[in-house]
Amino acid sequence: MKVGILALQGSVQPHEEKLKTLGVSSLQVRYPEQLTEISGIILPGGESTSMIQLLKLNQVWNPLKEFVKTNPTWGICAGSILLASRVTNPMQECLEALEIEIERNSYGRQNESFIDKLTPNEVWKSFCSKTDPIEGVFIRAPKFKKIQSDIQVLFEHRGEAVMIQKNQCLASTFHPELTDSTLIHQYFLNLCGQHH
Numbered sequence: 738m739k740v741g742i743l744a745l746q747g748s749v750q751p752h753e754e755k756l757k758t759l760g761v762s763s764l765q766v767r768y769p770e771q772l773t774e775i776s777g778i779i780l781p782g783g784e785s786t787s788m789i790q791l792l793k794l795n796q797v798w799n800p801l802k803e804f805v806k807t808n809p810t811w812g813i814c815a816g817s818i819l820l821a822s823r824v825t826n827p828m829q830e831c832l833e834a835l836e837i838e839i840e841r842n843s844y845g846r847q848n849e850s851f852i853d854k855l856t857p858n859e860v861w862k863s864f865c866s867k868t869d870p871i872e873g874v875f876i877r878a879p880k881f882k883k884i885q886s887d888i889q890v891l892f893e894h895r896g897e898a899v900m901i902q903k904n905q906c907l908a909s910t911f912h913p914e915l916t917d918s919t920l921i922h923q924y925f926l927n928l929c930g931q932h933h
């Protein structure tokens with residue numbers, strides 16, 4: 738199994754290291770034809786506006802929009818913004834993989850980055866019985882504002898959803914690649930393995 742990491746901009750290397758630790762090979766994805774080589778894709782954190790420009794420049798935007806409809810996909814922070822169906826603050830285009838509205842830079846300027854414990858919901862607890870708390874690293878993070886009712890929430894922070902799932906598509910507004918735990922990467926790899 739080979740897992741793609743969109744590598745046009747942003748936090749790519751920490752994901753490569755996590756996948757390596759878990760014994761899975763990764764591929765830096767920059768061109769459309771590479772999408773045929775991977776079992777799933779990570780859309781990393783970074784700057785979503787720049788990613789959109791580069792995706793279009795490399796003609797990956799439309800093929801990626803198709804890919805994320807049916808293949809295991811995990812968007813982190815800027816990547817979760819790409820997966821939404823509506824983006825605010827300001828508005829921008831998105832891949833419309835998840836029926837959510839997302840607000841960019843939603844924690845405000847005074848509090849752009851922080852680390853805090855997350856509250857797991859039932860979906861996560863049934864995957865992982867370990868009691869170790871999961872920490873969320875939030876960097877100029879967005880917030881999910883409207884979430885369609887058939888979307889599952891895996892983690893909350895102060896009563897607000899910060900990681901969600903619909904079928905093979907995951908989105909987190911925090912950065913699991915920047916903490917020591919590999920559990921959330923394992924969860925995504927499970928999705929990639931189950932999907933044929």
Ligand code: GLN
Pocket residue numbers: 781782783784785786813814815816818841842876877878879
């Ligand atoms: N603020 C960034 C954006 O709107 C996201 C930040 C991140 O990915 N850490 O694209």
